[in-house]
Amino acid sequence: MAGKERGSSTSITLKEVAAVLGVSTMTVSRAINNRPNVDVKTRQDILEMAQKMGYTPNHVAKSLVSSRTYTIGVVIPEISHSFFPDVVHGIEEATKDNTYQIFLTNTSESFETERQAIDALRSKRVDGILVSSSLKDQDTSYYQMIVKSGLPLVFFDRCVYDIGASCIGVNDREASRQITEHLITLHGHGRIGFLSGSKKVSIAKDRYDGFVDAMNAHGREIHPECVIEHGFNEKSGFEAMNMLLALPVDKRPRAVVAVNDPVAIGAMDAIKKAGLNVPHDIAIVGFTNDIRAELMYSPLTTVHQPAHEIGNQAATKLIRTIENKDEPIEQMFLETSLVIRKSCGC
Amino acid sequence: MAGKERGSSTSITLKEVAAVLGVSTMTVSRAINNRPNVDVKTRQDILEMAQKMGYTPNHVAKSLVSSRTYTIGVVIPEISHSFFPDVVHGIEEATKDNTYQIFLTNTSESFETERQAIDALRSKRVDGILVSSSLKDQDTSYYQMIVKSGLPLVFFDRCVYDIGASCIGVNDREASRQITEHLITLHGHGRIGFLSGSKKVSIAKDRYDGFVDAMNAHGREIHPECVIEHGFNEKSGFEAMNMLLALPVDKRPRAVVAVNDPVAIGAMDAIKKAGLNVPHDIAIVGFTNDIRAELMYSPLTTVHQPAHEIGNQAATKLIRTIENKDEPIEQMFLETSLVIRKSCGC
DNA sequence: CTTTGAAATGTTAACCTTAACATTTCCGAG
DNA sequence: CTCGGAAATGTTAAGGTTAACATTTCAAAG
Numbered sequence A, B: 001m002a003g004k005e006r007g008s009s010t011s012i013t014l015k016e017v018a019a020v021l022g023v024s025t026m027t028v029s030r031a032i033n034n035r036p037n038v039d040v041k042t043r044q045d046i047l048e049m050a051q052k053m054g055y056t057p058n059h060v061a062k063s064l065v066s067s068r069t070y071t072i073g074v075v076i077p078e079i080s081h082s083f084f085p086d087v088v089h090g091i092e093e094a095t096k097d098n099t100y101q102i103f104l105t106n107t108s109e110s111f112e113t114e115r116q117a118i119d120a121l122r123s124k125r126v127d128g129i130l131v132s133s134s135l136k137d138q139d140t141s142y143y144q145m146i147v148k149s150g151l152p153l154v155f156f157d158r159c160v161y162d163i164g165a166s167c168i169g170v171n172d173r174e175a176s177r178q179i180t181e182h183l184i185t186l187h188g189h190g191r192i193g194f195l196s197g198s199k200k201v202s203i204a205k206d207r208y209d210g211f212v213d214a215m216n217a218h219g220r221e222i223h224p225e226c227v228i229e230h231g232f233n234e235k236s237g238f239e240a241m242n243m244l245l246a247l248p249v250d251k252r253p254r255a256v257v258a259v260n261d262p263v264a265i266g267a268m269d270a271i272k273k274a275g276l277n278v279p280h281d282i283a284i285v286g287f288t289n290d291i292r293a294e295l296m297y298s299p300l301t302t303v304h305q306p307a308h309e310i311g312n313q314a315a316t317k318l319i320r321t322i323e324n325k326d327e328p329i330e331q332m333f334l335e336t337s338l339v340i341r342k343s344c345g346c
Numbered sequence C: 001c002t003t004t005g006a007a008a009t010g011t012t013a014a015c016c017t018t019a020a021c022a023t024t025t026c027c028g029a030g
Numbered sequence D: 001c002t003c004g005g006a007a008a009t010g011t012t013a014a015g016g017t018t019a020a021c022a023t024t025t026c027a028a029a030g
Helices: A014-021 A025-032 A040-053 A059-066 A083-094 A111-123 A141-149 A172-186 A202-217 A234-245 A261-273 A307-323 B014-021 B025-032 B040-053 B059-066 B083-094 B111-123 B141-149 B172-186 B202-217 B234-245 B261-273 B307-323
Strands: A071-076 A101-106 A128-131 A153-156 A166-170 A192-196 A227-229 A255-258 A283-285 A302-304 A331-334 A337-339 B071-076 B101-106 B128-131 B153-156 B166-170 B192-196 B227-229 B255-258 B283-285 B302-304 B331-334 B337-339
Touching: A014 A025, A014 A040, A025 A040, A059 B059, A071 A083, A071 A111, A071 A307, A083 A101, A083 A307, A083 B083, A083 B101, A101 A111, A101 B083, A111 A128, A111 A141, A128 A307, A141 A153, A153 A307, A166 A172, A166 A307, A172 A192, A172 A202, A172 A255, A172 A283, A172 A302, A172 A337, A192 A202, A192 A234, A192 A261, A227 A234, A234 A255, A234 A261, A255 A261, A261 A283, A307 A331, B014 B025, B014 B040, B025 B040, B071 B083, B071 B111, B071 B307, B083 B101, B083 B307, B101 B111, B111 B128, B111 B141, B128 B307, B141 B153, B153 B307, B166 B172, B166 B307, B172 B192, B172 B202, B172 B255, B172 B283, B172 B302, B172 B337, B192 B202, B192 B234, B192 B261, B227 B234, B234 B255, B234 B261, B255 B261, B261 B283, B307 B331
Parallel strands: A071 A101, A071 A128, A128 A153, A153 A166, A166 A331, A192 A227, A192 A255, A255 A283, B071 B101, B071 B128, B128 B153, B153 B166, B166 B331, B192 B227, B192 B255, B255 B283
Antiparallel strands: A101 B101, A302 A337, B302 B337
């Protein structure tokens, strides 16, 4: 009478296959894992029967025995920023033979979430983790503990330094210096502002430092009221720019360096809404080369970061670290390039 | 003499904590899992010691006992399409209490990869899977097998119907009909083309059918040479549009419906490179409301799909299905809306 | 027909946790 | 005190697999 039942999700085990054929589980295990010392005929029977019964190896049990899950955790601040999907793509490519599977966690720029996520990943016994950190203060003790625990850890993009973990990223400070310099040479006079995320996050600090380097090198003064520390997304950029626009006209910057493209895009929106023009009234440059950068009403001059490559290298490094305990700890900076478009005033 | 060793990644177990305190593992287990029948003092000692020793529960072992991994697999065709990160965001939100962790797999529109990924997820004993399928023919036997196996499965966006799985998406056919109709009313005469992905994929077929519905309803003829079946990304759109542009001028469509925004964006690129203008020479509409749509040189008229909501509902449905075996199988279509911009000729 | 040794197959224990049942401890009532 | 019973704690087995060791089978050599 009962309708067709939804299959009860109990899976076939080695033991069950073995029982049907009247052999030991060990023989079935050997046959299925392509181990030697199984008679050709026996192996064939086993494989056929396993197939027929719909046997799927239980990786949970395997993991318990081997202490390896073939799983890596990926922790990122914001999956919706075009940079990160590209990174994830690169990561996937490095694991493409499908040996490793990826746990993805989005932290929404919250370290607390990050920490919880990593704890959960540790509990699930991932073989290693890839992290772009939202850590916002100098207390690196959590990550020190992780490193000490022996869990392979590679940072990418947003790194935590000097705790004994590898890191794949770009030279944010130098790239920021370059793009700021570009802006300075175009705008011999006038103030230049900086729209930052929290400077406790490494990329914000590094990019700000690069900005300062360029300003100093060209004898330009930094006006504290033109440096806004807010967030990393469009909304933050919009709000931060509005703060600058609220300044008296003579204090208002003539050009702005944004910590990343989403912030620059938000800022451009604010400028437009204020009835001003980019780059005529205010020039702006970003960082990332977001998918939207070239499409803006004034195409955005920015720093191209090799997102895909960063992901790929980070995953490769992590897997090497997992598979070889002597893999050295390493900092790797990939090449960036200036993408000159219109928003800088060129 | 040996330098500081990288911690050997062996974790502390319940047994070890128990040994140190001279109690049984069971007591430690009870204390740590907040079970009753543990003396207040004992519990406190155990928690302190566990903390001090850096004990982390081994979820692998727990999973083996409970047959639950608190893990769900998410299978998507292309993480770089802005639609999917939004979906993933929505999924994460539904699991936000962090009870479930997400395995993300990108299939690059390949069903073979999809199948391998799902097999791997099954082996890892995920509690359920969320799939946007790239299945390209009518042979649904693989998914029938999955459903039969009892693994909770919810499709989203790109569904496989009539196999007993829930599905969360939009009414592609109707939305496509609406936007095509909009185009028809603006362009009383002239040919209208369709740029499709493989019509063996459900969304391509549904959207094409909606296109046909609108054309028929308005007595418009469909010209086979104006219907190109190619792919789902920018490159495909670019190439498909070039095929249309290669037609003799009198056979060339005056307006084009694209299967999604990436294709529309690629097509707009081709039109621009051909020295023609959108919407003046060729009008175009898309589907998805990609993050770039409003930024195009002629802002793209498109169908807004509630990506975040789709992910959220799909994950919610999946979790319900996992946690309650009587959860009904259901098809759910979320609201779309026409986003009228300039590319259609408005 | 025995011996020999490799190949095939089997058995046991372990991985870490928890459910289920068993035992001990302890406190208050009689 | 002693008993009863609840609370605290302990023991055993199971979950699916594999490593390590043990046994059986079998074919070729003597």
